[in-house]
Amino acid sequence: MISLAGRDILHSWQKFVLTGMGLGLLIGVTLTMAGVYRGMVDDAKALLSNSGADVWVVQKDTQGPYAEPSTIKDDVVRSLLGMPGVMRAANVTYFTMQISHRGYDTRAMVVGMESGQPGEPSHLIAGRYLTRSHYEAIADVKTGFAIGDRIGIRRHEYTVVGLTQRMVSSGGDPMVFIAIKDAQDAQFLKDNDAILNDRVRTANNPAINRPAVPGVLEAVQATQTSSHNVNAVLVQVEGTSKSEQVAQSIRRWKHLEAFTRKGMEEILVVKLIATSAKQIGMFLVILAIVSAAIVAFIIYTMTLGKIREIAVLKLIGTRNGTIAWMILQQAMGLGFIGFIVGKIAATFWAPVFPKFVLLEPGDAVTGFIVTLLICALASTLAIRVALAVDPGEAIS
């Protein structure tokens, strides 16, 4: 038996291809939206993997350091190192800021870390790790910095000595790594005016500035200009299976919050990007409805243009099923062309997106099946019209 749908598609292939391309761009956008979500999840997982931590220790009753602000003292790390099961531990700070670079502003997450400890980037693609105590930085390539570039962070300038890749925050901002001491200064220290203001206030406080007790005022003022806060301590345990045990122990004895990799992944993937995921989900639903409406409209219009031929086919004894199958195949054909175009388009434009877009093969397979289902659903309207055609129209 002849494939009526195949012949019709071949006969007017230009129309099908052009229509399929239009639909394909829409499918491309849909696949990209799914890719944006996957990219966000992957960024979050990369953030956790690249930190090299098994347990994140943060301020009590917070879900920091990525989802909520968290401040703990930087000497907590020493007490943690003394706990059973803890192999390594290091202070880290995180803060997001706008960094000016060659006349452009780049949004980046500045990470304060200790060299050779958890929190340091796991790999470099150029340059070297930090070797000096101050004013050196490692930047993710997405920041646009090159080796030797100077970065202004708050009061100081830092020289880029290394470049890393896929080191981004949960929001997709590329990271800049600097020494923990520099980061503490940048994050927690006040500006000069504020320091001066505090000094005057302290000096005017008779309870602190006592003429009979020299040295108190200076000691208090010294504490006001030094920072011993960090956002979190990253802990590596001896054997990852003991993570939960160590985390429980930290919660119980140190009065701090401790998250294992699983718990932190839940915060980042389930809670932090939940709203974005819903937003993308809404887009996907709307795009699916729009795609279905477009396919339905196209197939319906194409069917209306063939009413006479359908009447003739029915008159000469073609089964209703054969006619319905023809329309269904055309809708599927359109969906197939659209999907191929969409997949190619998404593959080409995904790397251009500012944030990571992850096009997973599994999503493509699901997208393909959903496209065909939508096309099948959308063809029902045209099939209803075709089946209602009176064969008598051919001779009236």
Added chain:
Amino acid sequence: MTNTPQTPRAGGIMIEGLRKVYGQGDMAFEALKNVNMTVAGGEVVGLVGPSGSGKSTLLKCLGAIIEPTAGKMTLGGDVIYDHGWKIPDLRTLRRDRIGFIFQAPYLIPFLDVTDNVALLPMLAGVGNLKSRERALELLKALDVAHRAKAEPSQLSGGEQQRVSIARALANRPPVILADEPTAPLDSERALGVMHILNQMAKQSQTAIIVVTHDEKIIPTFKRIYQIRDGETIEVKGEGRSVD
């Protein structure tokens, strides 16, 4: 003139007391009142009548597209309708027992000439190869075999009509219904079509009814049924030769 049905020869048409009423109650309209008609196998009969006389309704009843309200109809020796009873599968009946030729050829635009003709045997379950062989035979007989691979849009009006005749004959039906088959053609081509129809009727013993207003071809019929106000009257035609 006669109004009495006769038993058809093999492959013919016989209609007795056919009625068709549209609507019900006060809205009822009797399109066919008492139609009696006999067409023998191998015979080409004309059906003429003014607009609104019931020609299209009769053609639709004959083509198993609509059901008559009353009466009996036999196609190719098989009873199709008999006072309320009807053959169960009208679609298969149309496919296997009735050939249709329309005023416009209505060829399927996305199939080439061969497949337009071969489609019918394929729909009836004949294999692709055999269907195409049969189609080529018919196209050869109708002198359009040289356009076998062409698309319908590439054919002239006359060629298209010959292809539509080939399509109507593809399943070797005992009955062919032709609705104004020569309307868009000039005299020469119109008489050419009538020649083909007469030839095919004789060769395959097919009963052919030609609905027409075309003055050019009316003299070619030996018998003509006139339909007026839903009733048929048989008149003798001139039977002018088209050979």
